[in-house]
Amino acid sequence: MELYNLKHPSQVVSFSEAVKLGLGKDRGLFFPKSIPVLDNIDELLALPFVARSQRILGAWLADEIGQDKVNELVNAAFTFDVPLVKADGKRACLELFHGPTLAFKDFGARFMAQCVNLLAGDEKLTILTATSGDTGAAVADAFFGLESVQVVVMYPKGKISELQEKMFTTLGKNIHTVAVASDFDACQTLVKQAFDDSDVRDGLHLNSANSINISRLLAQICYYFEAVAQMKQTSNAEIVLSVPSGNFGNLTAGLFAKAMGLPIKRFIAATNSNDTVPRYLAAGDWAPNTTVATMSNAMDVSEPSNWPRVEAICEALNWPLSSITGVALNEAQTTAALKELYQLGYQSEPHAAIAAQALSDELKSGETGIFLGTAHPAKFKDVVDVQLQIDLPLPQELEAVVNKPILSAELSVDFTKLKEHLFNILK
Numbered sequence: 190m191e192l193y194n195l196k197h198p199s200q201v202v203s204f205s206e207a208v209k210l211g212l213g214k215d216r217g218l219f220f221p222k223s224i225p226v227l228d229n230i231d232e233l234l235a236l237p238f239v240a241r242s243q244r245i246l247g248a249w250l251a252d253e254i255g256q257d258k259v260n261e262l263v264n265a266a267f268t269f270d271v272p273l274v275k276a277d278g279k280r281a282c283l284e285l286f287h288g289p290t291l292a293f294k295d296f297g298a299r300f301m302a303q304c305v306n307l308l309a310g311d312e313k314l315t316i317l318t319a320t321s322g323d324t325g326a327a328v329a330d331a332f333f334g335l336e337s338v339q340v341v342v343m344y345p346k347g348k349i350s351e352l353q354e355k356m357f358t359t360l361g362k363n364i365h366t367v368a369v370a371s372d373f374d375a376c377q378t379l380v381k382q383a384f385d386d387s388d389v390r391d392g393l394h395l396n397s398a399n400s401i402n403i404s405r406l407l408a409q410i411c412y413y414f415e416a417v418a419q420m421k422q423t424s425n426a427e428i429v430l431s432v433p434s435g436n437f438g439n440l441t442a443g444l445f446a447k448a449m450g451l452p453i454k455r456f457i458a459a460t461n462s463n464d465t466v467p468r469y470l471a472a473g474d475w476a477p478n479t480t481v482a483t484m485s486n487a488m489d490v491s492e493p494s495n496w497p498r499v500e501a502i503c504e505a506l507n508w509p510l511s512s513i514t515g516v517a518l519n520e521a522q523t524t525a526a527l528k529e530l531y532q533l534g535y536q537s538e539p540h541a542a543i544a545a546q547a548l549s550d551e552l553k554s555g556e557t558g559i560f561l562g563t564a565h566p567a568k569f570k571d572v573v574d575v576q577l578q579i580d581l582p583l584p585q586e587l588e589a590v591v592n593k594p595i596l597s598a599e600l601s602v603d604f605t606k607l608k609e610h611l612f613n614i615l616k
């Protein structure tokens with residue numbers, strides 16, 4: 190597989206290099222030189238999830254790492270169910286939250302961890318990442334126990350929920366966590382300083398595991414095929430996919446799936462009040478506002494980092510951007526959507542509820558809708574309990590960590606101290 194840098198097309202790299210580099214020159218995104226098209230989609234849809242995913246990812250990666258390795262990576266990464274659950278006659282939720290950290294980010298993080306472990310060879314790598322919540326848990330869990338990789342996750346002390354904190358700070362072994370006495374932006378700045386410091390970058394073989402890594406996106410293509418495979422068992426209607434969006438990695442993966450030949454009629458990009466993309470699709474003007482905090486906080490992004498990839502796919506396939514429908518919901522509309530689903534008998538959470546409501550608003554006759562369930566409702570227990578006046582039980586994954594001790598080091602915002610700490614724990 191060959192990829193080029195969207196900002197500097199002359200920079201061409203292999204999949205292995207793209208995984209290890211993350212970003213190209215001038216922070217440009219890597220984009221595939223060509224998108225494989227699969228024939229015999231019906232036969233593919235009839236396969237079980239893991240066998241089908243091996244074929245899908247093989248179409249991208251077998252030329253570089255071999256089909257046998259692809260099969261191993263998929264076996265190790267995709268170890269949980271992906272049910273499609275009906276909400277009402279026209280809408281069903283593809284539940285992507287049955288992995289170990291209860292969010293769809295498990296798919297990408299687990300596949301990336303397997304890729305990094307394979308591609309690192311004898312080199313010892315350090316994943317250094319900052320989190321405001323969900324990504325830290327998915328990345329820490331995915332890399333836990335892998336021999337060639339050490340992970341350092343930094344997070345703002347006291348600024349994430351206790352449950353979120355427990356999910357990644359109690360693991361130990363190769364997972365090191367640092368509580369920084371400041372906010373998320375300060376954590377991100379420390380990460381950037383580390384990548385800019387050649388002692389640290391080269392001495393510790395730094396890699397960031399953030400969502401722009403191409404291995405994470407490729408993994409996410411697979412569950413769109415699962416969505417269509419399950420829907421086709423009960424319906425012949427044309428399928429519309431509604432994607433709760435923040436950085437737009439998820440939508441990018443969906444567009445790749447369609448480009449590979451998956452019969453999805455069209456996509457809805459659903460956001461909260463951070464609505465840069467819906468406004469852009471409606472008026473053609475890219476005008477990010479200041480990010481505002483919402484109850485669907487994993488989508489509180491006003492400058493989505495994957496957007497150039499969305500445009501690149503549309504350009505490559507000659508799809509007008511207007512074929513993507515933008516929908517933005519404010520907080521009151523999000524609450525109403527969550528309550529409506531609950532009355533229908535489907536317990537959800539704010540991110541998926543936004544995507545579900547967007548389908549209600551936009552579905553036409555002859556169409557059926559799938560919205561992506563990106564997180565387990567219990568991960569947003571504080572909001573869901575209040576809005577629905579219920580007391581959600583904790584799933585076993587969360588129950589298992591609530592009483593474990595937090596193993597984090599505590600640091601002030603001081604790069605010299607961080608550097609000292611990193612060399613202490615990693616050398």
Ligand SMILES: *Cc1c(COP(=O)(O)O)cnc(C)c1O
Nearest residue numbers: 434435436437438439487563564
């Ligand atoms: C990360 C996240 C999103 C946004 O996904 P993108 O790929 O960044 O658009 C939506 N919902 C939840 C629960 C998330 O954690």
